Amino acid sequence: MSHSRQKLVIGNWKMNGGYRSAQALLQPLVTAGVSAVVAPPFVYLSESARQLAGSSVSLAAQDVAAEAGYGAFTGEVSARMLAEAGVRYVIVGHSERRQYYGETDAQVAEKSLRTVEEGMIPVICVGETLAQREAGQAFAVVSAQLMAIADCCGVDFLAGAVVAYEPVWAIGTGRTATPDDAQAMHAHLRGVIAGRNPGIAAGLRILYGGSVKADNAASLFAMPDIDGALVGGASLLANDFLAICRAAGL
Numbered sequence: 001m002s003h004s005r006q007k008l009v010i011g012n013w014k015m016n017g018g019y020r021s022a023q024a025l026l027q028p029l030v031t032a033g034v035s036a037v038v039a040p041p042f043v044y045l046s047e048s049a050r051q052l053a054g055s056s057v058s059l060a061a062q063d064v065a066a067e068a069g070y071g072a073f074t075g076e077v078s079a080r081m082l083a084e085a086g087v088r089y090v091i092v093g094h095s096e097r098r099q100y101y102g103e104t105d106a107q108v109a110e111k112s113l114r115t116v117e118e119g120m121i122p123v124i125c126v127g128e129t130l131a132q133r134e135a136g137q138a139f140a141v142v143s144a145q146l147m148a149i150a151d152c153c154g155v156d157f158l159a160g161a162v163v164a165y166e167p168v169w170a171i172g173t174g175r176t177a178t179p180d181d182a183q184a185m186h187a188h189l190r191g192v193i194a195g196r197n198p199g200i201a202a203g204l205r206i207l208y209g210g211s212v213k214a215d216n217a218a219s220l221f222a223m224p225d226i227d228g229a230l231v232g233g234a235s236l237l238a239n240d241f242l243a244i245c246r247a248a249g250l
């Protein structure tokens with residue numbers, strides 16, 4: 001059974017931007033009327049929401065607190081605050097958070113739950129390291145990361161989520177997974193979810209991330225199980241990001 005999934009392209013600015021460049025990156029997207037999603041750093045979210053009001057561009061946050069509501073958690077930003085600021089998607093479990101800040105699958109699951117509780121959509125990131133790929137463990141590692149979320153939150157939870165496959169060795173390295181390699185992983189993940197619930201698997205959007213550029217986006221998007229992209233470096237170049245959105249038909 002074929003299932004039409006709307007493509008999704010998210011620009012993850014990471015810890016980049018600057019107040020002026022944030023404005024300069026958003027304006028061409030607004031003018032172009034493209035249905036893209038951008039994830040600026042927390043401090044730019046409110047101002048970005050004002051700039052994007054009435055446009056087809058949506059906002060994502062790069063992380064969220066695992067704790068709900070408000071409370072004494074210095075330095076944390078809660079899902080409720082993000083929702084109030086006009087955020088629609090939240091990136092959770094990015095490999096940089098897992099690697100540098102020790103985020104666990106359990107924390108990623110909690111953050112995903114908080115996101116949905118506040119009416120937003122979690123973008124759950126999974127991906128293997130180069131050592132894991134070379135050891136032939138890529139499929140096992142990545143499906144375990146995804147199933148940890150499904151086990152904790154329930155597989156039905158994925159109906160309101162997006163998954164991003166980002167092989168760690170392809171992030172910021174210029175070394176993109178080949179469309180065939182990415183497709184193989186996406187099909188594997190969809191198959192694992194289908195084992196629990198075929199309907200949810202068919203509707204689940206699985207994005208690819210890792211050195212997606214204007215010149216390789218179309219070949220990735222042509223793959224049947226690649227439903228869009230989570231773009232890092234190229235999302236900081238307005239024309240390149242726009243070209244990637246266009247390649248997705250947005």
Ligand SMILES: O=C(CO)COP(=O)(O)O
Nearest residue numbers: 012171172210211232233
């Ligand atoms: O980590 C990424 C997006 O979240 C990918 O980053 P690059 O596109 O810079 O490789």
